[in-house]
Amino acid sequence: xxxxxxxxxxxxxxxxxxxxxxxxxxxxxxxxxxxxxxxxxxxxxxxxxxxxxxxxxxxxxxxxxxxxxxxxxxxxxxxxxxxxxxxxxxxxxxxxxxxxxxxxxxxxxxxxxxxxxxxxxxxxxxxxxxxxxxxxxxxxxxxxxxxxxxxxxxxxxxxxxxxxxxxxxxxxxxx
Numbered sequence: 001x002x003x004x005x006x007x008x009x010x011x012x013x014x015x016x017x018x019x020x021x022x023x024x025x026x027x028x029x030x031x032x033x034x035x036x037x038x039x040x041x042x043x044x045x046x047x048x049x050x051x052x053x054x055x056x057x058x059x060x061x062x063x064x065x066x067x068x069x070x071x072x073x074x075x076x077x078x079x080x081x082x083x084x085x086x087x088x089x090x091x092x093x094x095x096x097x098x099x100x101x102x103x104x105x106x107x108x109x110x111x112x113x114x115x116x117x118x119x120x121x122x123x124x125x126x127x128x129x130x131x132x133x134x135x136x137x138x139x140x141x142x143x144x145x146x147x148x149x150x151x152x153x154x155x156x157x158x159x160x161x162x163x164x165x166x167x168x169x170x171x172x173x174x175x
Contacts, residue, residue, distance in 0.1 A: 017043050018043075019043065019044050019048050020042045020043050020044065021042065021044055021045075021052065022045060022047075022048050025045030025047065026045060027043035027045055028044075028045060028046050028049075029043070029044045029045070029049035030042075030043055030044075031043075031044055031049060031052075083109065083110070085102055085103065085105055085106045085109045085110070086105065086109065087103050087104075087105035087106075087109075088102035088103040088106065089102070090103070090106055092110060092113070095110055095113065095114075096113070141171060142168055142171050142172060145164050145167055145168045145171070146168060148164055149161055149164040149165060149168065152164055
């Protein structure tokens with residue numbers, strides 16, 4: 001067995017990526033984060049992935065994510081506490097204490113609390129990219145057409161670009 005940086009060679013031709021955190025175990029998890037346009041990537045073993053990311057299972061803020069915000073930034077426990085999610089029953093104080101939303105409606109019910117932290121973590125509170133293409137076009141057809149327009153201009157398909165421009169104007173006129 002020989003080690004070359006992040007790779008370990010076993011039995012001649014088998015390459016194994018080593019965990020970039022502990023440097024000992026085989027990396028089985030690819031972890032990628034995008035914070036304000038800065039993309040960082042890590043290959044982690046399952047133990048380090050669980051330890052560093054909090055397991056992702058509860059969708060809460062892990063210690064790694066909390067480190068982006070600095071000390072004392074986790075929803076400032078002890079503030080408020082009177083509101084309750086109408087869907088799952090989570091209270092404001094419980095949300096602040098655990099930094100975990102109980103359901104999708106918690107994001108709407110506690111948006112005044114969560115939005116500043118989501119903006120700080122992601123650089124924006126708008127969610128982009130996880131919906132299927134058809135869903136994105138249905139949600140915001142003008143934005144989808146603008147993307148297609150940009151692509152048509154970039155590929156010098158000017159007739160298609162003119163058609164898309166006219167369609168955008170028509171849709172914006174209906175609003």
